[in-house]
Amino acid sequence: xxxxxxxxxxxxxxxxxxxxxxxGVRTFESGLTVKVFFGxxxxxxxxxxxxxxxxxxxxQSGAAAAPWVAVILFTELARRxxxxxxRQELYMLLSLTGAAVGSGMQYRSFIWYAYFVNTPQAIxxxxxxxxxxxxxPAGDSAGVLTRSLLHxxxxxxxxxxxxxxxxxxxxxxxxxxxxxxxxxxLERLPYPMAPITAxxxxxxxxxxxxxxxxxWQVFSIGSMAGLIWGFIYIGVPALSGVMMSQPIQILKIxxxxxxxxxxxxxxxxxxxxxxxFGQMLFGFVLPFPVVMSEFVTAMxxxxxxxxxxxxxxxxxxxWHPGSDVRATVLFNGLDFWRSYDxxxxxxxxxxxxxxxxxxxxxxxxxxxKAGERGSLATPPNRGDFPLWLMGILWLIGMGGFVWLIxxxxxxxxxxxxxxxxxxYTPINSYITARTFGVLGRDLFEIPYLHxxxxxxxxxxxxxxxFAPLPDxxxxxxxxxxxxxxxxxxxxxxxxxATLLIMPxxxxxxxxVQHFIWQIAPIPSAQYPxxxxxxxxxxxxxxxxxxxxxxxxxxIIQAIRGDYVAxxxxxxxxIYGMLWVLKYPSMWFYGIIGGIGxxxxxxxxxLLGAIIGRFYMIKRFGLKRWFMFNPVLAAGFxxxxxxxxxxxxxxxxxxxxxxxxxx
Amino acid sequence: xxKLASIIIVIGTVLWLVSVLFLGGRWQWQMFAALVLTVxxxxxxxxxxxxxxxxxxxxxxxx
Numbered sequence: 001x002x003x004x005x006x007x008x009x010x011x012x013x014x015x016x017x018x019x020x021x022x023x024g025v026r027t028f029e030s031g032l033t034v035k036v037f038f039g040x041x042x043x044x045x046x047x048x049x050x051x052x053x054x055x056x057x058x059x060q061s062g063a064a065a066a067p068w069v070a071v072i073l074f075t076e077l078a079r080r081x082x083x084x085x086x087r088q089e090l091y092m093l094l095s096l097t098g099a100a101v102g103s104g105m106q107y108r109s110f111i112w113y114a115y116f117v118n119t120p121q122a123i124x125x126x127x128x129x130x131x132x133x134x135x136x137p138a139g140d141s142a143g144v145l146t147r148s149l150l151h152x153x154x155x156x157x158x159x160x161x162x163x164x165x166x167x168x169x170x171x172x173x174x175x176x177x178x179x180x181x182x183x184x185x186l187e188r189l190p191y192p193m194a195p196i197t198a199x200x201x202x203x204x205x206x207x208x209x210x211x212x213x214x215x216w217q218v219f220s221i222g223s224m225a226g227l228i229w230g231f232i233y234i235g236v237p238a239l240s241g242v243m244m245s246q247p248i249q250i251l252k253i254x255x256x257x258x259x260x261x262x263x264x265x266x267x268x269x270x271x272x273x274x275x276x277f278g279q280m281l282f283g284f285v286l287p288f289p290v291v292m293s294e295f296v297t298a299m300x301x302x303x304x305x306x307x308x309x310x311x312x313x314x315x316x317x318x319w320h321p322g323s324d325v326r327a328t329v330l331f332n333g334l335d336f337w338r339s340y341d342x343x344x345x346x347x348x349x350x351x352x353x354x355x356x357x358x359x360x361x362x363x364x365x366x367x368x369k370a371g372e373r374g375s376l377a378t379p380p381n382r383g384d385f386p387l388w389l390m391g392i393l394w395l396i397g398m399g400g401f402v403w404l405i406x407x408x409x410x411x412x413x414x415x416x417x418x419x420x421x422x423x424y425t426p427i428n429s430y431i432t433a434r435t436f437g438v439l440g441r442d443l444f445e446i447p448y449l450h451x452x453x454x455x456x457x458x459x460x461x462x463x464x465x466f467a468p469l470p471d472x473x474x475x476x477x478x479x480x481x482x483x484x485x486x487x488x489x490x491x492x493x494x495x496x497a498t499l500l501i502m503p504x505x506x507x508x509x510x511x512v513q514h515f516i517w518q519i520a521p522i523p524s525a526q527y528p529x530x531x532x533x534x535x536x537x538x539x540x541x542x543x544x545x546x547x548x549x550x551x552x553x554x555i556i557q558a559i560r561g562d563y564v565a566x567x568x569x570x571x572x573x574i575y576g577m578l579w580v581l582k583y584p585s586m587w588f589y590g591i592i593g594g595i596g597x598x599x600x601x602x603x604x605x606l607l608g609a610i611i612g613r614f615y616m617i618k619r620f621g622l623k624r625w626f627m628f629n630p631v632l633a634a635g636f637x638x639x640x641x642x643x644x645x646x647x648x649x650x651x652x653x654x655x656x657x658x659x660x661x662x
Numbered sequence: 663x664x665k666l667a668s669i670i671i672v673i674g675t676v677l678w679l680v681s682v683l684f685l686g687g688r689w690q691w692q693m694f695a696a697l698v699l700t701v702x703x704x705x706x707x708x709x710x711x712x713x714x715x716x717x718x719x720x721x722x723x724x725x
Contacts, residue, residue: 350703354706568693575703579703
């Protein structure tokens with residue numbers, strides 16, 4: 001039977017309809033109240049230490065749990081006080097608690113660079129002593145050696161970060177708002193994914209009524225599953241790590257490596273089973289074709305392509321028997337896959353452009369024909385801002401940012417910074433805002449933009465690799481404004497809440513990160529995930545940051561034009577042939593994600609997708625199952641997050657106790 | 663236009679296979695195939711977005 005051709009916009013909007021809520025709200029109220037503000041701050045700051053600790057132990061912060069805990073507490077209190085919680089309040093609570101719990105993570109890069117500056121990799125690549133003082137103090141400074149973010153050595157890095165944060169807030173808020181007005185008000189784009197986010201607050205607002213709904217039941221099931229899983233995966237290693245020098249891991253974190261076991265029949269193949277089965281929940285939510293095609297392609301890559309085509313033809317030549325997953329991935333990457341992936345990334349950029357440019361043409365055509373778009377008039381009481389004011393704020397924010405970067409890297413050509421700031425950023429953001437408005441996701445990205453810029457600028461100092469560049473994208477953030485609109489929350493209340501909570505979070509974030517660093521060195525056996533991953537990341541960062549030095553670095557030598565061309569052209573061919581055969585574009589994103597990847601990292605997601613598709617949808621029906629999904633995921637995250645919070649509390653207390661020898 | 667786009671994409675794909683299997687995988691030939699494929703993909707998307715008289719339909723949710 002012939003397939004019907006569907007455009008990408010149709011395809012993704014259909015997907016989004018699964019989560020759609022009825023209509024939209026057109027009456028606006030403030031979501032910011034004193035109880036919301038302090039409630040968010042209380043729960044957010046309570047869970048922030050757990051979230052940071054979890055990210056070092058298991059690689060996942062579990063931060064998603066905090067907003068839901070806050071909402072549950074809030075709705076329960078409302079029920080017992082015989083009052084109701086408004087959806088505006090709940091949405092504000094979700095967003096403020098999310099910001100509060102995530103605030104510690106903003107200082108993670110300080111911990112990373114404090115580790116990186118003293119790694120053997122950074123020393124052997126001769127970059128340890130060239131890392132600028134505005135990134136991290138010197139490796140032998142007291143601030144690094146005593147693991148203290150409160151030491152005066154950190155004043156400059158933290159000061160620069162705060163200046164950037166202030167200017168960033170000006171730019172991001174104003175930039176997003178201007179684009180939202182253009183795409184949502186003027187062009188009337190649908191933002192198909194916004195209802196999914198809005199649904200959380202909408203759903204739980206109902207529960208403060210008299211009747212209990214299915215949502216509590218589903219949330220509780222998710223929470224219990226999260227508690228059990230969290231105890232096995234995070235609780236046992238974290239608690240045993242408090243008492244023993246080597247923590248007990250029921251399931252090895254982050255993976256069980258089968259690479260050496262398969263080398264007999266699949267030399268150069270990789271299979272490391274990722275043990276984080278919480279990933280199953282992603283499988284429930286992600287489109288089935290994406291998960292399936294990703295896994296099948298990854299299996300073919302590791303069991304056919306690598307061992308039986310690339311290895312016999314000596315394209316993969318550095319691998320030797322006995323290599324584990326990390327060595328195999330590194331060797332295969334240097335021999336072939338790194339080059340191939342560069343080409344693949346260019347395809348994603350080109351395909352995104354091919355999909356988004358015709359949309360711009362279509363807009364002009366539709367405007368002429370229908371004449372219904374083109375008005376910047378705003379709904380009453382939405383809490384809008386004057387566009388001219390936002391324009392001025394953006395110019396101040398961006399101008400200040402360019403000046404700051406120029407101060408950090410004075411010899412880097414200013415013309416590149418100005419070009420990025422005032423030409424590239426507006427165009428790039430507008431295109432992304434449009435694709436978010438139509439497809440609910442980003443399509444357009446120029447890969448390796450920084451690297452290309454550094455080559456063109458002929459600037460050879462290493463400091464530019466540590467500096468931010470003003471190539472920004474506010475497009476994705478426009479969706480947040482649409483969610484505010486759907487939940488009926490006034491824009492002014494959202495902005496006021498953000499500005500009020502920011503100073504508190506800046507200070508508390510530094511303090512908590514400091515205390516967690518004091519528990520034990522990061523990485524160390526206390527933090528198995530970072531102990532496993534950060535040395536690899538350090539090697540990769542060294543390779544990347546020295547890639548353009550002297551023109552003969554290891555990574556530049558590893559990049560081969562014919563392999564890059566193979567990645568680029570084969571990906572284009574896959575995309576083109578799927579279009580010719582009328583397959584949905586989802587298959588393309590799955591196949592591209594799976595080529596060269598480790599199938600072991602996808603097993604949990606695949607299980608989730610199969611259970612969802614072949615059992616849950618049949619059992620509950622498509623619409624109902626996809627209504628359950630976000631609530632179930634929230635409950636699970638909540639359970640895992642609670643375990644993380646509990647274990648970090650015990651760890652902090654045990655480290656605070658000084659054992660006397662008598 | 664749909665057929666034209668399909669033919670160009672198929673030609674591009676065949677060209678790439680030939681460049682890999684019989685021309686030693688030289689990047690010049692591969693990039694030529696990429697150029698052909700790019701033209702085909704752009705035509706395909708322009709046709710998809712701008713074609714007149716597209717029938718209104720509800721896309722089947724078969725995922």
